[in-house]
Amino acid sequence: MPARPPLIRLSGVSKQFGSVRALEDISLEIPAGEIHGIVGPSGAGKSTLIRCLTGLEPPTSGEVQIAGTRIDGLRGAALRRARRSIGMVFQDVHLLSSRTAAGNVSHPLEVAGAGRAEREGRVAELLELVGLADRADSYPAQLSGGQQQRVGIARALATRPPVLLCDEPTSALDAETTRQILDLLRRLRDRLGITVVVITHEPSVVREACDSVTLLDRGRVAQSGGLLDVVTSGDTPLARALVPLPPSDPDRAGRLVAVSLGGSAQVRSARDVLAVLDAAGIPAEIAAATLETIDGHRVGRLQLEVADSDAAERVTDLLSGQGLAAEVAA
Numbered sequence: 001m002p003a004r005p006p007l008i009r010l011s012g013v014s015k016q017f018g019s020v021r022a023l024e025d026i027s028l029e030i031p032a033g034e035i036h037g038i039v040g041p042s043g044a045g046k047s048t049l050i051r052c053l054t055g056l057e058p059p060t061s062g063e064v065q066i067a068g069t070r071i072d073g074l075r076g077a078a079l080r081r082a083r084r085s086i087g088m089v090f091q092d093v094h095l096l097s098s099r100t101a102a103g104n105v106s107h108p109l110e111v112a113g114a115g116r117a118e119r120e121g122r123v124a125e126l127l128e129l130v131g132l133a134d135r136a137d138s139y140p141a142q143l144s145g146g147q148q149q150r151v152g153i154a155r156a157l158a159t160r161p162p163v164l165l166c167d168e169p170t171s172a173l174d175a176e177t178t179r180q181i182l183d184l185l186r187r188l189r190d191r192l193g194i195t196v197v198v199i200t201h202e203p204s205v206v207r208e209a210c211d212s213v214t215l216l217d218r219g220r221v222a223q224s225g226g227l228l229d230v231v232t233s234g235d236t237p238l239a240r241a242l243v244p245l246p247p248s249d250p251d252r253a254g255r256l257v258a259v260s261l262g263g264s265a266q267v268r269s270a271r272d273v274l275a276v277l278d279a280a281g282i283p284a285e286i287a288a289a290t291l292e293t294i295d296g297h298r299v300g301r302l303q304l305e306v307a308d309s310d311a312a313e314r315v316t317d318l319l320s321g322q323g324l325a326a327e328v329a330a
């Protein structure tokens, strides 16, 4: 299958605030129709990246393209036009309290100069899409946090932007409501073909909603890739964040080997791994393990405890030969 063309493309984007380098040489391509997560510790540059993507903040150097249009350097009316191709959803929804759900969704259409009949049709369609057709006349105060976020999403999509940027969209929501909102984002992507960028500090959001993910660290791309690739390709920062292991016994006597499951068709489970080692006559124990289902695939990380460094080297060779990512842990 040919690769989808990138809808969002950043090339060598840097942003300097005085002596602070908030972004440093960021190059990133997000294909059309993908849900891409941006994660990273506080101060990593996530908000700055979003502001560069929306044209709110011009990069100090580098290029930002959305749907083939270069948006860095645009000003005035040209920037406003370009920004219409980007819908935004925030943690704090900021709905207009004096307007109903329908009135809030209608607002960007009014600003864009759409006629009444067009607005009414579009608002009804959007509220239906986000599952709130029966709450059109409710005011924000009469809606739950999850329902308010649905109105916010409908509002962001009113002018049919090809890109939806979500800044911590579920941070204020409980686990069940978060799951429903993430489900909604995936359904909207499937129905409308939009490209979605989600900034989040919650690994579960990336696991449940994203197709691909970028880890920012001190303004740089520390790791980026397809979700399954980053969790099955070894003991990487994203694998550790997305499939965290419980702590293993600090008083252990042997050496630890980190193994990622999910990248081999033959050796798929912890039991398969132990069987491979048993057949080679290498005693091993599972010191810690986490299993997850990501995008319908079983993935996981194991820490195996073996007798000594020699055994650890043999185990990594053996498992690498079976197509698994395995490395001696520090």
Ligand SMILES: Nc1ncnc2c1ncn2[C@@H]1O[C@H](COP(=O)(O)OP(=O)(O)OP(=O)(O)O)[C@@H](O)[C@H]1O
Pocket: 017, 018, 020, 021, 022, 040, 041, 042, 043, 044, 045, 046, 047, 048, 049
């Ligand atoms: N307008 C500004 N002026 C000066 N420094 C800034 C400005 N905006 C951001 N920074 C600095 O740039 C760096 C990246 O900040 P940014 O807000 O993008 O990080 P973040 O990953 O979004 O953090 P958080 O998760 O805490 O929101 C930080 O060192 C921050 O202090």
